[in-house]
Amino acid sequence: MKYIIIFIIFISNLYAFLTTDISNPNLIAxxxxxxxxxxxxxxxxxxxxxxxSKRKKRYFLNILENGYSYIPLIKKEINxxxxxxxxxxxxxxxxxxSSDAKSNKKAIGLWQFMPQTAxxxxxxxxxxxxxxxxxxxSTIAAIKYLSFLKKQTGKWYLAIMSYNCGxxxxxxxxxxxxxxxxxxxxxxxxxxxxxxxxxxxKEYQRNHRKxxxxxxxxxKTNRLYPQNLNLENLLRVQKGLKRQxxxxxxxxxxxxxxxxxxxxxxxxxxxYQNHYLLNRGSMxxxxxxxxxxxxxxxxxxxxLHISYxxxxxxxxxxxxxxxxxxxxxxxxxxxxxxxxxxxxFNNKKIAxxxxxxxxxxxxxxxxxxxxxxxxxxxKDFNHLRTSFLRVNQTLVIPIRHNIKIPxxxxxxxxxxxxxxxxxxxYHTKTAKIRKLNNLRNFTIYKNQKLSIPTYITMR
Numbered sequence: 001m002k003y004i005i006i007f008i009i010f011i012s013n014l015y016a017f018l019t020t021d022i023s024n025p026n027l028i029a030x031x032x033x034x035x036x037x038x039x040x041x042x043x044x045x046x047x048x049x050x051x052x053s054k055r056k057k058r059y060f061l062n063i064l065e066n067g068y069s070y071i072p073l074i075k076k077e078i079n080x081x082x083x084x085x086x087x088x089x090x091x092x093x094x095x096x097x098s099s100d101a102k103s104n105k106k107a108i109g110l111w112q113f114m115p116q117t118a119x120x121x122x123x124x125x126x127x128x129x130x131x132x133x134x135x136x137x138s139t140i141a142a143i144k145y146l147s148f149l150k151k152q153t154g155k156w157y158l159a160i161m162s163y164n165c166g167x168x169x170x171x172x173x174x175x176x177x178x179x180x181x182x183x184x185x186x187x188x189x190x191x192x193x194x195x196x197x198x199x200x201x202k203e204y205q206r207n208h209r210k211x212x213x214x215x216x217x218x219x220k221t222n223r224l225y226p227q228n229l230n231l232e233n234l235l236r237v238q239k240g241l242k243r244q245x246x247x248x249x250x251x252x253x254x255x256x257x258x259x260x261x262x263x264x265x266x267x268x269x270x271x272y273q274n275h276y277l278l279n280r281g282s283m284x285x286x287x288x289x290x291x292x293x294x295x296x297x298x299x300x301x302x303x304l305h306i307s308y309x310x311x312x313x314x315x316x317x318x319x320x321x322x323x324x325x326x327x328x329x330x331x332x333x334x335x336x337x338x339x340x341x342x343x344x345f346n347n348k349k350i351a352x353x354x355x356x357x358x359x360x361x362x363x364x365x366x367x368x369x370x371x372x373x374x375x376x377x378x379k380d381f382n383h384l385r386t387s388f389l390r391v392n393q394t395l396v397i398p399i400r401h402n403i404k405i406p407x408x409x410x411x412x413x414x415x416x417x418x419x420x421x422x423x424x425x426y427h428t429k430t431a432k433i434r435k436l437n438n439l440r441n442f443t444i445y446k447n448q449k450l451s452i453p454t455y456i457t458m459r
Contacts, residue, residue, distance in 0.1 A: 025265035032084040034155035035258070036230040048259035060263065067097025069285055069314075070110060070135045077139045084156055087146060089260040090163060091139070093253060099133045099316050108132045111142035121145050127376050128324040134317035135332075136288065154222075157231055160257060165250040168211055171218045172201055173245040177233050182225045197221055205243070286314050286332045289341055294325040294381065294398060303344055304337045320373075322398050325381045358393040370406050371397055406455055408436070413448040426454040 027037050039045070052060055064071070074088050094112040095101035102108050106115065109132035115125055121141040123131040131137045149159035152167050153174070162170045179194055188194050197217040204214040235251050237244060244251075291300075298321060301308040312321070314332040323329035333341055356367065364387045368375035379387070381396050389395075411422060419430045419442050430442070432453045444450070 026262050029086055029261040029265060030258070033086055033157045033160070033258075033261075035157050036228075036232075039231050039258070042232065042235075042255070042258075045255045045258050045262075048255055049262045052259055052263050063092065063096045067092070070097050070099070073135050073286075074110075074139050077136070077143055081143045081147065083143060083147065083150075086156075086257065086261050087143070087160075089257045090142070090146070090160060092260060093256050099135055099138075109138050110135055111138050113138065113141065117145065126324075127374055127380075128319055129317050129329075130319060131317050137317075157254060161234075161246065161250050161254050164253045165247050168204070168208070168214060169246070169250070172204060172214060173234055174229065175201060175214070175218045175221050177245050178221050178225055178227070178229050181227060181229065181233060193220075193224065285335050287335045287338055288330050288332055289338070290328065290330050291323055291345075293323060293327055293329065295323045295329070295331065296398075297321045297331070300331065300333070300345075303346075304333060304340060306334060306337065310334075320377070320398075325377065325398065354397050354399060356395045356397050358389045358391055358395065360391050362389060362391075363387075364389060367395070367397075371399070373398070406453060409452050409454055411450045411452045413444050413446055413450060415446050417444065417446075418442070419444060422450070422452065426452050428453050 024040075026040055030037055030039055070091075071088065074091055075085070078085060078087055091097060091110050095110050097110065099110050101110070101112065103112060107113060108130065111132070113121075113123065113132045118125060118132050118138075118141065121144050123134075123137060123141050125132065131141075146159050146163060149162040149167055150156055153159055153162060153170060158170050158174065175197065179188075179197060182188070183194070197220060200210075200213040200217040204210045231254070234245050235254070297311050297315060297318070298308060301311045304311075311331075311333070314334075318331070323331065358367075364375045364378060364384075368378055371378075375387070378384075378395060378397060381398055409426075411426075413422075419433055419439075423430045423433060433439070433450060434442075436451050436453055
C-alpha cells in the first residue's frame, strides 16, 4: 500500500510538472520536431546553448543580420507548407544564410544541395543558372525534400538528421537502436525474425545498393517492436563500436539545431528595438520580376539607380550578368524599386550586346575565349546549329559587366617611339604588334601606321 501511495504521488508530481511547463517555449520547440521532452536536459545540447548565448552571442547576431533578406522568404514558404518553424535553423546550420555557400563536397547554396538531389526536387542547373543559389526556389525544394524525409522516417527530427547524413543512414540507426532496445529486456539469441532483420542491416552496410531490404527491416521493426525510441537512444555512444548508430557530425548537427531553437526562444538573447529578427514579418526586401531572354543586369542596375554589385548579389543563381538567352526568365530586385521597374523597364533594351564580324582564322571557341564566355552561350544567342563559322559572318555577342574585350586601333608612329614603348602604352606585347603588322624586326619609322591589339572595358 505504501508503494502504491508513493507511485500515485510521483505520477501527480510528474503531471503537475508537465502541465506547469506546457508553455515553456523550449518544450514547444522539441514537441514540434517530435523530440521527447526529456531531451531538454541533454547536457551536450545545453552546453552548445550556453556557448551560443554567451561566448558566441555576437557571432550569431551577425549570422542573423546576414540572413536579413532571406529569413522572411524562408518563413513565408515554411508557413505555406505547414511544417515546423524550426526548419529555418536547418538553413542556418547548413549555410549560415549564405546563398553563395559551397562545401568541399560540391554542395551549394542556402540549403547546401548536391547536384543530383537538387535536380530531383526541381532545381535547374545548366550553362546559365544554378537555382541552388536561388533563395526562394531552393527553399521550396528543401521543404519538399524534408517533407519526403519526414514521410520516410516518421518524425521531423529524423528527417533533419537524414538531411545531413542521408535517410538510409538514419533508417539503419533507428532499426539497430530499436532492436538493441528490445533485446535488452527480451531473449533474442534464438529469435529468427531478429536475426533476419539484423542480416538485412549487415547486407546494406556491405553493399549500399540494398536499400529496399534495409527499408523493409525498418518498417518490420516498427511494426513488430513498437516500443518508444527517444532521440537520446540514437545519440548514445556505444563503447567499442566503430560504427555508431549515427555519425559524429550528425549527432552534433541535431544538437546544434535544437540549441539554436532554444537560443532564439531565450529572453536573455539580444533583442532588437521591437522584436527578434526571426520574428520579422513575411515581407522581404527583394521581389521577383519576370524579364525577357538575355536581360542584362548592367542595364537593370542603371535604370533602377542601384549598384551593379547589389543587384548581382540578389541574383547569384545567374552564372553570368544576363538571363538565359534562349528563354524568358526572372530576376530579383529591391522591393522599393518595384514601382520604378514597372514604369520604366524597356523590353527593347534588354541586354548589352555587340555585333562581331568573323575574321579569317576565327573559331567559336577562340571568339568565346576573347569575350570570356562559354562558346555555347554564343551559339544559343545566335541560334547556331553547328560550331562552323564563315568569314564575314556576323555574330551577336552578349557583353558581361565590366569585361575587357579585344579591339584593334590604328596608331601613327611619333618621333621617339619604339615598339616597346607603344606596347607598354596600350598594355600589350611587342610580339602581338609585330605579328599583326607583319613586321620582320623591331624597326619602325615616323608617321608609320600600325594596328595595335588592345582591350576596351565595357561598362
